Each structure stands twice: as structure tokens, then as C-alpha cells.
Amino acid sequence: MIEFIGVSKSYNAGTVILNDISLTVERGELVILIGPSGCGKSTLLRLVNRMIAPSSGQILIGGKDSALLDPVELRRGIGYVIQSIGLFPHMTIFENVEVVPSILGTQKAERRSRAESLLHTVGLEPGVYGSRYPRALSGGQQQRVGIARALAADPDVMLMDEPFSAVDPITRGGLQDEFLRIKTEINKTIVFVTHDIDEAIKIGDRVCVLNAGAVQQFDTPEALLRAPANDFVASFLGEDRELKRLSLMPVTALMRIPPSNAGEARGQVLASSSARDALSQLMGASGRELNVMDVAGNVIGLIAMSDYGRNP
Numbered sequence: 001m002i003e004f005i006g007v008s009k010s011y012n013a014g015t016v017i018l019n020d021i022s023l024t025v026e027r028g029e030l031v032i033l034i035g036p037s038g039c040g041k042s043t044l045l046r047l048v049n050r051m052i053a054p055s056s057g058q059i060l061i062g063g064k065d066s067a068l069l070d071p072v073e074l075r076r077g078i079g080y081v082i083q084s085i086g087l088f089p090h091m092t093i094f095e096n097v098e099v100v101p102s103i104l105g106t107q108k109a110e111r112r113s114r115a116e117s118l119l120h121t122v123g124l125e126p127g128v129y130g131s132r133y134p135r136a137l138s139g140g141q142q143q144r145v146g147i148a149r150a151l152a153a154d155p156d157v158m159l160m161d162e163p164f165s166a167v168d169p170i171t172r173g174g175l176q177d178e179f180l181r182i183k184t185e186i187n188k189t190i191v192f193v194t195h196d197i198d199e200a201i202k203i204g205d206r207v208c209v210l211n212a213g214a215v216q217q218f219d220t221p222e223a224l225l226r227a228p229a230n231d232f233v234a235s236f237l238g239e240d241r242e243l244k245r246l247s248l249m250p251v252t253a254l255m256r257i258p259p260s261n262a263g264e265a266r267g268q269v270l271a272s273s274s275a276r277d278a279l280s281q282l283m284g285a286s287g288r289e290l291n292v293m294d295v296a297g298n299v300i301g302l303i304a305m306s307d308y309g310r311n312p
């Protein structure tokens with residue numbers, strides 16, 4: 001658990017970067033920090049591993065005041081992943097992933113088998129990539145290695161500063177999917193900075209919207225989209241806020257149970273689809289009602305445009 005208690009940061013008299021921030025990141029939670037460029041996201045993140053010190057306030061990690069912890073010890077328990085990856089170019093992928101364990105004196109065989117398992121976790125075949133140098137990997141693959149390296153020390157906490165923003169949108173989507181999968185396996189407390197609202201909504205358990213050094217709203221993606229706290233948050237979420245909300249909602253939340261005599265041939269949508277994808281399909285079907293199908297091919301519901309008016 002990470003607690004920020006009344007944290008402020010200013011550099012020169014007069015320039016307040018963060019102003020009295022209080023928020024709690026629960027154990028095992030993935031919290032997104034989002035906001036416009038320069039609003040203090042990276043600053044807030046760097047306060048956690050003491051790359052910088054607060055001007056006032058406290059940061060508790062696992063209930064302990066981080067200011068009183070040994071910084072080297074503290075950072076050992078915190079994985080840090082940044083946008084520009086920072087892989088060592090003269091080291092192989094295996095060596096990069098094994099950097100921290102080798103500093104800690106872990107035996108070579110144990111280090112290697114852990115590196116292999118981590119590369120598997122991030123979706124890279126160790127037999128293919130382990131002995132390569134970073135330049136022989138794509139940007140997206142390098143980013144995966146960066147995540148594997150941060151996981152290698154098995155930290156309780158991961159700090160990730162725009163880790164996927166340097167890769168193209170398709171690769172980014174793949175990395176996000178991969179990351180969501182890994183997240184359920186690794187069970188770590190993660191603070192993740194992004195400026196991409198779609199990324200925030202897709203991967204965050206909770207999202208903290210910052211502006212001008214202050215928290216504007218700290219809530220689940222669903223709650224943010226349903227009830228933005230102020231005009232800034234609403235405009236940050238975008239004009240298509242309702243559509244974004246539908247993308248978080250399964251079509252099964254809006255469908256009607258079909259009458260028992262519903263044998264009519266209709267277009268189909270899978271029950272695993274989001275309400276947003278079902279809406280796209282309805283538009284393609286000229287608005288005609290669709291059958292909602294389970295994986296076994298049974299009709300479990302009906303969905304029509306008019307069902308969106310009941311949007312809970």
C-alpha cells in the first residue's frame with residue numbers, strides 16, 4: 001500500500017508543482033495517474049522511490065514513512081519502468097533482465113531460469129530472444145524486456161512512467177493486453193503514468209486525474225465516465241465519454257431475455273462483446289435487432305438500439 005499524505009512539491013519559491021496531494025493506492029491495485037503534460041505526474045511517481053523528496057507531506061509505503069527508509073533498500077523493492085526503456089545496449093536480453101539479481105548475488109543458474117520464465121511471462125520466447133542484443137528487437141519487444149527486467153527483482157511495487165507511449169498504436173494495444181494478463185499473475189501494487197485516456201480506462205483499477213498539481217478526481221474508470229467531478233475531468237474524458245463507458249459494459253448488461261418462441265433469424269453478436277461493439281454491429285445491421293449468442297451457440301438475449309436508452 002502507498003499513501004500520499006498532504007504531499008506538496010515546489011522547486012523555487014512560487015512554483016508549486018504538486019499542491020497538497022493525498023491519496024492511497026491499495027495493495028495489489030493498479031492506479032493510473034493521468035493529466036496534461038507538465039501537471040506533475042512524473043514528479044508524483046518519482047517521490048515514491050525517493051528520486052526526489054517532497055517539500056512537505058509524507059509518503060508511506062507499507063505503512064512506513066519512506067523518508068525514514070534506506071533509499072537503496074527502498075528502490076530494491078520498487079520496479080521502475082520508463083518510456084525510453086533504458087536497456088543496456090552492450091548486454092544481451094538475458095543479461096539485461098538479470099541485472100538486479102546479479103547485483104544481489106543470485107546464482108547464475110537460478111538467475112537464468114528466472115529470466116527465462118519472465119521473458120515467457122512478457123510474451124518473448126527466451127530461446128529466440130535471450131541471447132540477442134536490444135538493437136535486434138523492435139520497440140515493443142524492448143518495452144517487454146523493460147517490464148521483465150523490472151519484475152526480475154520481484155518488487156512489491158512497480159512504478160511505470162508512460163511505458164508504452166513510444167510505440168505505435170497497434171503495438172501499444174498488444175502491450176496493454178499483455179500487461180492486463182500479466183497483472184493478474186504478478187499481483188503487484190502498480191502506479192502507472194499515462195496521458196492516454198483510453199489506456200487509462202482500459203487497464204486501470206482506479207484512475208487519478210491530475211491538473212495543475214492537484215487531484216481532480218480519483219475513481220474507477222466506470223465512475224469517472226458516469227459522473228465526472230468537474231468540467232476539467234469531463235473535457236479530459238472527451239466528447240465520446242458515453243461511448244467509452246459502453247466499451248466497459250458487456251452487451252449482456254443491456255440485452256433483453258428473448259421470448260421462448262424467438263426463433264426468428266437475426267444478425268448475431270457474441271455475449272462476450274462490449275455494449276459498444278454491439279452498437280457498432282447494430283448500426284451495420286441497419287438498426288435491426290440482434291441475437292446475443294453464448295459460446296455454445298445458444299441465443300441468450302436480444303439487443304436493439306432502443307435498449308441503449310435504458311443504459312444504467
Ligand SMILES: Nc1ncnc2c1ncn2[C@@H]1O[C@H](COP(=O)(O)OP(=O)(O)O)[C@@H](O)[C@H]1O
Pocket residue numbers: 011017035036037038039040041042043044
Ligand atoms: N528539477 C526541476 N526543476 C524545476 N522544475 C521542474 C523540475 N522537474 C520538473 N519540473 C517542472 O514540474 C512540472 C511537472 O513536471 P512532470 O512531473 O515531469 O510533469 P508530467 O505530468 O508531464 O510528468 C513541469 O512544469 C516541470 O517543468
Ligand SMILES: [Mg+2]
Pocket residue numbers: 041042043
Ligand atoms: Mg512525465
